[in-house]
Amino acid sequence: MQIFIDTANLDEIKAAMAWGVIDGVTTNPSLIKREVERLKAAGQAVDMDGHVRAILRAAGAENPVSLEVTATDAAGMAQQGKLLFQKYNGVMGNVVIKIPVNTYMGNGFEGLKAIKALEDAEIPVNCTLVFTPEQALLAAKAGATYVSPFAGRVDDHIRSQAGIAFEKGDYFPVEGWAAEDEEGGEDTLDDEGIVSGVDLVAKIAELFEKHEVDSNIIASSIRNPRQAREVALAGADIATIPFSVLKGMMLHPKTKEGVEKFTADAVPEYQELIGRQAPQPVLERAAPQQPSPQPQQRPQPTAYDLANKRQ
Ligand code: E4P
Numbered sequence: 243m244q245i246f247i248d249t250a251n252l253d254e255i256k257a258a259m260a261w262g263v264i265d266g267v268t269t270n271p272s273l274i275k276r277e278v279e280r281l282k283a284a285g286q287a288v289d290m291d292g293h294v295r296a297i298l299r300a301a302g303a304e305n306p307v308s309l310e311v312t313a314t315d316a317a318g319m320a321q322q323g324k325l326l327f328q329k330y331n332g333v334m335g336n337v338v339i340k341i342p343v344n345t346y347m348g349n350g351f352e353g354l355k356a357i358k359a360l361e362d363a364e365i366p367v368n369c370t371l372v373f374t375p376e377q378a379l380l381a382a383k384a385g386a387t388y389v390s391p392f393a394g395r396v397d398d399h400i401r402s403q404a405g406i407a408f409e410k411g412d413y414f415p416v417e418g419w420a421a422e423d424e425e426g427g428e429d430t431l432d433d434e435g436i437v438s439g440v441d442l443v444a445k446i447a448e449l450f451e452k453h454e455v456d457s458n459i460i461a462s463s464i465r466n467p468r469q470a471r472e473v474a475l476a477g478a479d480i481a482t483i484p485f486s487v488l489k490g491m492m493l494h495p496k497t498k499e500g501v502e503k504f505t506a507d508a509v510p511e512y513q514e515l516i517g518r519q520a521p522q523p524v525l526e527r528a529a530p531q532q533p534s535p536q537p538q539q540r541p542q543p544t545a546y547d548l549a550n551k552r553q
Contacts, residue, residue: 245264245265248268258485259302265304266480267300302336308370311323319352320359324363343370353369357381361386370390400414414438414469419438443476458480460478461481467490489525
């Protein structure tokens with residue numbers, strides 16, 4: 243599985259690239275907003291054009307960088323996508339245009355039409371905001387080079403619909419969340435048969451394999467290291483991972499303990515052979531977040547919920 247870094251922060255991209263494990267970068271307007279606000283808060287001038295060029299250079303020619311459009315109609319998205327590609331692909335030849343699968347405008351197919359227009363112009367597309375296998379299939383058929391199922395936001399949606407409180411980095415079980423049903427038994431919460439974000443990725447991977455769909459699955463909206471492991475096992479081609487989660491993927495208390503013991507055990511005779519090093523800062527792994535073992539009461543859908551399902 244390839245690993246992309248999900249950020250618009252140049253320092254994070256440069257640091258992660260230096261680890262030798264990053265195969266690409268994904269951005270979105272919210273990540274760019276966060277970075278612009280961070281720069282402004284630090285009293286730095288914002289040069290958006292220079293920033294985008296610096297991201298493309300930091301990623302390198304071999305590593306795709308997704309830049310997202312903000313228009314919501316097919317013509318506008320295609321126009322912005324072409325503009326971004328023409329303006330920036332010359333920097334390193336690594337620009338991919340991110341298009342939402344559906345902008346809920348027009349007849350609902352604006353995203354697919356924009357994907358087709360860009361792919362016809364030989365501009366690679368990363369289709370974003372994918373929440374069902376059927377959206378992924380249609381995006382791939384329209385020509386998307388990448389489809390991005392939002393694993394973490396599926397988990398958020400399932401928990402929110404059921405009124406379950408959670409923090410953004412909380413773990414959500416792959417096999418779904420057991421909740422109390424109307425008869426007092428246990429039932430697994432789901433979103434139209436999808437029981438977790440990892441399940442969404444697994445079902446898209448199964449569908450693509452069964453029908454030999456060659457679009458690449460980018461597991462997105464990754465919230466914790468265990469979810470990164472699980473989307474890899476579920477068959478994602480790529481996971482795009484925030485910097486903090488990437489750092490968390492490297493931590494284990496027994497690794498820390500082992501290094502401390504080996505360091506303490508180094509006898510002077512051995513140390514003289516290889517030299518000593520200055521003390522380094524110590525990193526700690528965050529306490530694992532586990533879901534409550536208690537079944538949760540499932541709130542009943544209102545007439546509004548039922549009438550507006552999937553609209
Ligand atoms: C990446 O392509 C997505 O835009 C991103 O992973 C969304 O993550 P979030 O749900 O944590 O905002």
